[in-house]
Each structure stands twice: as structure tokens, then as C-alpha cells.
Amino acid sequence: MAEKIQQGDYNEDSIRSLDWREHIRLRPGMYIGKLGDGSSPDDGIYVMIKEVIDNCIDEHTMGYGKNVELTIAEKSVTVRDFGRGIPLGKVVDVVSKINTGAKYDSKAFQKSVGLNGVGTKAVNALSTYFKVTAFRDGRQKTAEFQNGVLLKESKEKDTTEPNGTLVTFTPDETIFKNYHFINDYIENQLWNYCYLNAGLVINYNGKKYVSKNGLLDLLQRRTNADEIRYPIMHLKGEDVEIAITHNNDYGEDLYSFVNGQYTTQGGTHQQAFREAFVKVVRDFYKKDYEAADIRGSICAAISIRVQEPVFESQTKTKLGSLTVYDGGPTMRNFMVDFLNKELDNYLHKNPQTADALRKRIEQSERERKELAGIKKLANERAKKANLHNKKLRDCKFHYNDEAEGRNKEEIIEKRNQTTVFITEGDSASGSITKSRRVDTQAVFSLRGKPLNCYGLTKKVVYENEEFNLLQHALNIEDGLEGLRYNNIVLATDADVDGMHIRLLMLTFFLQFFPDLVKNGHLHILETPLFRVRNKKQTIYCYNETEKQEAIKKLGEKPEITRFKGLGEISPEEFARFIGDDIKLQPVMLLPETHIQQLLEYYMGKNTMQRQEFIIDNLKIELDLTEDVEHDIEEAKVEAVAEHISEEVAA
Known part of the structure; x- marks a missing residue:
């Protein structure tokens, strides 16, 4: 009993104060969101790049410096701007003292995204090497750090360099394990900066x-x-810019920004636009259209600039409640006033666009009414199933959880980690379920091969019980606002059947929920194909090359196991493949990708083109003589062609 009291003691010795560097390294999620390895666009290494570039953009916004140079060589990042440069006497303080910065003074930085002086400090603390040099009025000063600890501070000296700031950092591999930069993510990030700052030039690796x-x-x-239904409407005003069109996709595709920050989780400005757009459209057509019909298939970008924006967290991915200016209108009223004037004028001046918009709304209305009956029955069925949904093993935290109260930081960190694994069959889902992290990882089990839904209408989502349960589990029926998991991971076997299931699920998401893919939420789980071991060591290999290297390393004929299915991997082993060292392959859509053309080619009935593609690209690796290899390759090509022909005939 005495021992229990001692363990539960809460006194002066229980209180510990961390310095800024220790706190950031202990709780990095509070400052940069989830850590990750670079396979997701919101992983910490990209947030670190953003935090440094944000300072360059704030300089540009204030009228200083039109160029930013970004260089990434292996794992080292260098950013150079040509703004005013950090005041030389404060170079060390600005990157290593919390609550030190110029952005508390609205005269120096108005409508900036960096408000509390935390960003570069977090980058500094989470980097094995961090170097900052300020160039100001012919003088320069440099400071170097390791994990936030000052290593060296140079004295001021003369320079011929133009004004500005140069930052170099290398993310800490003990925090960001096995990280790598994906070029497409960085390019998208840079393009967003350029779109929001017309005239700004960013040079990235040449x-x-x-x-x-x-x-x-x-x-x-x-x-x-x-694929768009009418030319893009481009509306601009003081501190607000909006571009709008509609396409033939399902859902809403919205890109929202505050003071140059891409708010991937939306917030009050995005919700204000959604409500204001509906109101203005109803008023223009003098018809009480359903909001879902007006916004269905919309593709829009919204950018606002405000003083003192209230973000939900340091990562600034969601805007909280605020007025546009102190004592001014609410965000909703501000957006309604702007669209009432600009959108209404545009539609009056462009009757063809107005007519195309009306037709798109009425098409959505017809589709919704056709779905109404089956949707009601399907949702009732899904609600009953959700009470005892054997397909879903849920987790404690969810992506749409409200972050508030004493545990706000923990909720934000856990929310970013939320993952649902979509598996095939009971054996695979059983292994993942037993080894998952129950607070942030959920499992949804498929029964056999799902339907190929290419070319089908959204009616199939409600008619097909499995698809309907999945959309309810993800909570994406009405868009991404209520998405329950940040990462949706396809976890299928690495065989032909597994690949087929993966393709069918990709078709489902691209056909009916493309914005889920465009926003970087969909991934493919990579698991090892081989286990190579001897009595002393076990090595897991993800491809043939790694297997050969492992055999060479272990020597003396080690035991080799080929994992044909996920169910063959024990829960104890699986835990390491979905834990800190998880390998996720992101499903990325390039901006120029035509989704319908892509799906038609691979999942439609144009089998002759597909047959030619397979024959042209089929590669067979055999350790045989040249003549035998050639004969076998010919036979396999003929077999594949015959199989495709039979499939089409069927």
C-alpha cells in the first residue's frame, strides 16, 4: 500500500521544466504535425521546408525580394531569399529563442503567415545541422547549430552579397526515420507559393x-x-482571390489558403466560401437549389489575407474562428459581400457561363433524385451494420476529431497519425488487427474481389454493400470535411490477385472520390517479399536485389522465406512493418492527369490497346541460355494475349 502511494505522489519533484529545444524534440508533433518518412505530402520534412520558405514569402509580401532559391542535395536543404535579412544582432535569437521575432509588430509584417516565431526554431531543433547567415547592408553574420545547440557564432564582417537570408539544414534521421524527399510534393508546394504570389520567382535545383x-x-x-463545364471564373478583390469552375467528377475539390498558407484541412474561410457560393447562386437563379447540387463537382481555389489569423496549430493547416479585421465583419459576411458583387456581376456579364453552371447544377439535381430511394435504404442498412460492423476494427482517435481542451496538442498529433488499412480476407486483416496501434490504426476488411466500378454511376456505391460500408467508415459521403482517417492504406498481397484488388480499389476512389487522392490521403502499403535469416540475424527484403544482398551478407545458405500473402506474416513480425518504419507508397495524381482517360485505358474495354501495351512492355528474367529464354518469352507473350482475348470475350 505504501508503495502505491509513493508511485502516485504528485509534488514539487514531479514538475519539470524543459527548455525550448528539449520540448520541440520531445513533442515534435506539436510543431510540425506528423513525422513520417516523406511518403506523405504533410510529413514533417516538408513542413520544415515550408517553415523556412514562409519567412521568405513574408518578406516578399512586404515588398522585399522577388526571388527565392531552393536547393536540395541528398538530405540537405538550402533556402536563400533576397529580403531585408535578419538584423545581425539578432541572428542567433531569431532561430533559437521561442517568442523572439518581428511578426508581433504588425508594422514590420502585416498579414504574414508566421506569427509566433516558432517555425525556424522547430527546424533548428529537429536538424542535425542548421546554419543561418544574414546579409544586411554590406555586412553579414553566421550561426551554426546541432540539434538546436549553438556550435559556432561568427563575428560580423563585410560582404558583397545582396541583402537577404541563407538557411541550410539537415533533418535529424533519428526523428525522421528512413526519410526521403519526393520531388512531386515539393514542386506542388512551390507552385502554390507562386500562384499565391504572382510575380514571385522560385528557383529549385535549377x-x-x-x-x-x-x-x-x-x-x-x-x-x-x-473536362471542365465552363471557363474558369477568376475573381479578385482586396485581400481575397477566388477561382471557380465545375467538372464531371464527384465531390468538391477545394484549395484554400490564408496569408499564403495552404490550409489542407480547411477552416472558417473555406466553410464561409461554401455557404456564400450557395447563397449567391440561389439568389442569381432565383431558385432554391439544394446546396449539395450547387457544390457538386465544384473545383475552386480560395485565398484570403487577414491580420492575426487564428490557426488551430503550429502547422497552420486549419483556420479557426476570426473576423476579417478587428471589429469588422465575420468571415461568412465578408465572403457573401464579395461574391454578391463579383460573382453576380460575372454571371450577368457571361450568360454562356451562367447557363453552363445552371445545367451542371440541374444535372446534379437529377442524379441526386435518382439516388434518393436507394440511398435512404443503403444508409439505413449501413447504420445497422455500423453497430456491429465486422468489417471495421476502429481506432480511438480520428482525423475529424475536434482539437480542444487540455489535450489539444495530443489530439492534433494523434489525428495526423490516423490510418485505416484496407485489407483482403480475414487472415491478412487478422495479422494487422493483432499488431496495429489501437489508438491511431484501424482495419477495414474486404470480402474477395470488389466490383470493377469503372463507367458506373454513384448509384453502385449505395447498391454495393461493401462500397457503402467503406464510404461510411471513411465518412466521405458528403465530401472530405468529415474524413475520419488521414491515411487510407491499401494493404493487399504482393501477387496477381492482390494487384488486381489494388487496381479495383484505386478505380473506386478515382471514380467516385478523386479529391481524396488529389489531397494525398491514399497510399499503398509496402511489405517485405522475403525473410532471410540465420541463427544470429534476420533481414527483411522488399525486392530481389535486397534478397541477394542479404544472402551475401549472411552467407552459408541462410533460410529464405517468400511471403506470398500478408496472412503468412505473423502479428509479431507485422508490427514492425506498420510501426515507426512503415513503408507507404503514395498514390499521386499529376495535375495533367486525365482521370477518365486513365481509367478507360486500364479498366475499360479497350482491350486491344492494353494487349499491345502488355506485349510491348512484358519483361521476363530467366537464368537460361539465350535460345531457350527466347522460346519461353514468346510462349508467355502468347499466353498473356490469349488470356486477355478470353477475358474480353467473356
Whole structure:
């Protein structure tokens, strides 16, 4: 009993104060969101790049410096801007003392994204090497750090360099395990900066990024000219810019920004736009259309600039409640006033666009009414199933949890980690269920091969029980606002059947929920194909090359196991493959990708083209003589061609 009291003691010795560096390294999620290895666009290494570039953008916004240079060589990142440069006497303080910065003074930085002086401190603390040099009025000063600890501070000296700041950092591999930079994610990040700052030039590893038309360029890059229903409407006002069109996809595709920050989780400004757009459209057509019909298939970009924005966390991915200016209108009223004037004027001046928008709304209305009956029955069925949903093993935290109260930081960190694994069969789901982290990892089990839904309408999502239960589990029926998991991971066997299931699920998401893919939520789980071991060591290999290297390393004929299915991997082993060292392959859509053309080619009935593609690209590796290899390759090509022909006939 005395021992229990001692363990539960809460006294002065229980209180511990961490310095800024220790706190950031102990709780990195509070400052940069989830850690990750670079396979997701919101992983910490990209947030670190953003935090440094944000300072360059704030300088540009204030009228100083039109160029930013970014260089990434292996795992080292260098950013150079040509703004005013950090005041030389404060170079060390600005990157290593919390609550030290210029952005508390609105005269120096108005409508900036970096408000509390934490960003570069977090980058410094989470880097094995961090170097900052300020160039100011012919003088320069440098400071170097390791994990946030000052190593060296130079004295001021003369320079011929133009004003600005140079930052170099290398993320700490003990925190960001096995990390790697994905170029497409960085390019998207840079393009967003350019769209929001017309005229800004960013040079990245020798490539130039610049936008002349702001959000109009963004939407042109994110849509396909032959798939949008009317020319993009581009509306601009003081501190607000909006671009709008509709396409033939399902759902809402919204890109929202505050003071140049991409708010991936939306917030009050995005919700204000959604409500204001509905109101203005109803008023213009003098018809009480359903909000879902007006916003269905919309593709829009919204950018606002405000003083003192209230973000939900340091990562600034969601805007909280605020007025546009002190004592001014609410965000909703501000957006309604702007669209009442600009959108209404645009539609009056462009009757063809107004007519195309009306037709798109009425098409959505017809589709919704056709779905109404089956949707009601399907949702009732799903609600009953959800009470005892054997397909879903849920987790404690969810992506749409409200972050508030004493545990706000923990909720934000856990929310970013939320993952649902979509598995095939009971054996695979059983292994993952037993080894998962129950607070942030859920499992949804498929029964056999799902339906190929290419070319089908959304009616199939409600008619097919499995698809309907999945959309309810993800909570994406009405868009991404209520998405329950940040990462949706396809976990299928690495065989032909597993690949087929993966393709069918990709088709489902691309056909009916493309914005889920466009926003970087969909991934494919990579698991090892081989286990190579001897009595002393076990090595897991993800490909043939790694297997051969492992055999060479272990020597003396080690035991080799080929994992044909996920169910063959024990829960104890599986835990390491979905834990800190998880390998996720992101499903990425390039802006120029035509989704319908892509699906038609691979999942439609144009089998002759597909047959030719397979024959042209089929590769067979055999350790045989040249003549025998040639004969076998010919036979296999003929077999594949015959199989495809039979499939088409069927």
C-alpha cells in the first residue's frame, strides 16, 4: 500500500521544466504535425521546408525580394531569399529563442503567415545541422547549430552579397526515420507559393517556377480543359482571390489558403466560401437549389489575407474562428459581400457561363433524385451494420476529431497519425488487427474481389454493400470535411490477385472520390517479399536485389522465406512493418492527369490497346541460355494475349 502511494505522489519533484529545444524534440508533433518518412505530402520534412520558405514569402509580401532559391542535395536543404535579412544582432535569437521575432509588430509584417516565431526554431531543433547567415547592408553574420545547440557564432564582417537570408539544414534521421524527399510534393508546394504570389520567382535545383495569373493558373493546372463545364471564373478583390469552375467528377475539390498558407484541412474561410457560393447562386437563379447540387463537382481555389489569423496549430493547416479585421465583419459576411458583387456581376456579364453552371447544377439535381430511394435504404442498412460492423476494427482517435481542451496538442498529433488499412480476407486483416496501434490504426476488411466500378454511376456505391460500408467508415459521403482517417492504406498481397484488388480499389476512389487522392490521403502499403535469416540475424527484403544482398551478407545458405500473402506474416513480425518504419507508397495524381482517360485505358474495354501495351512492355528474367529464354518469352507473350482475348470475350 505504501508503495502505491509513493508511485502516485504528485509534488514539487514531479514538475519539470524543459527548455525550448528539449520540448520541440520531445513533442515534435506539436510543431510540425506528423513525422513520417516523406511518403506523405504533410510529413514533417516538408513542413520544415515550408517553415523556412514562409519567412521568405513574408518578406516578399512586404515588398522585399522577388526571388527565392531552393536547393536540395541528398538530405540537405538550402533556402536563400533576397529580403531585408535578419538584423545581425539578432541572428542567433531569431532561430533559437521561442517568442523572439518581428511578426508581433504588425508594422514590420502585416498579414504574414508566421506569427509566433516558432517555425525556424522547430527546424533548428529537429536538424542535425542548421546554419543561418544574414546579409544586411554590406555586412553579414553566421550561426551554426546541432540539434538546436549553438556550435559556432561568427563575428560580423563585410560582404558583397545582396541583402537577404541563407538557411541550410539537415533533418535529424533519428526523428525522421528512413526519410526521403519526393520531388512531386515539393514542386506542388512551390507552385502554390507562386500562384499565391504572382510575380514571385522560385528557383529549385535549377528549375524556375513563376505564375503570372495567380489562382487562375492554379486551377488551370489542377483541371483539364476538356473536362471542365465552363471557363474558369477568376475573381479578385482586396485581400481575397477566388477561382471557380465545375467538372464531371464527384465531390468538391477545394484549395484554400490564408496569408499564403495552404490550409489542407480547411477552416472558417473555406466553410464561409461554401455557404456564400450557395447563397449567391440561389439568389442569381432565383431558385432554391439544394446546396449539395450547387457544390457538386465544384473545383475552386480560395485565398484570403487577414491580420492575426487564428490557426488551430503550429502547422497552420486549419483556420479557426476570426473576423476579417478587428471589429469588422465575420468571415461568412465578408465572403457573401464579395461574391454578391463579383460573382453576380460575372454571371450577368457571361450568360454562356451562367447557363453552363445552371445545367451542371440541374444535372446534379437529377442524379441526386435518382439516388434518393436507394440511398435512404443503403444508409439505413449501413447504420445497422455500423453497430456491429465486422468489417471495421476502429481506432480511438480520428482525423475529424475536434482539437480542444487540455489535450489539444495530443489530439492534433494523434489525428495526423490516423490510418485505416484496407485489407483482403480475414487472415491478412487478422495479422494487422493483432499488431496495429489501437489508438491511431484501424482495419477495414474486404470480402474477395470488389466490383470493377469503372463507367458506373454513384448509384453502385449505395447498391454495393461493401462500397457503402467503406464510404461510411471513411465518412466521405458528403465530401472530405468529415474524413475520419488521414491515411487510407491499401494493404493487399504482393501477387496477381492482390494487384488486381489494388487496381479495383484505386478505380473506386478515382471514380467516385478523386479529391481524396488529389489531397494525398491514399497510399499503398509496402511489405517485405522475403525473410532471410540465420541463427544470429534476420533481414527483411522488399525486392530481389535486397534478397541477394542479404544472402551475401549472411552467407552459408541462410533460410529464405517468400511471403506470398500478408496472412503468412505473423502479428509479431507485422508490427514492425506498420510501426515507426512503415513503408507507404503514395498514390499521386499529376495535375495533367486525365482521370477518365486513365481509367478507360486500364479498366475499360479497350482491350486491344492494353494487349499491345502488355506485349510491348512484358519483361521476363530467366537464368537460361539465350535460345531457350527466347522460346519461353514468346510462349508467355502468347499466353498473356490469349488470356486477355478470353477475358474480353467473356
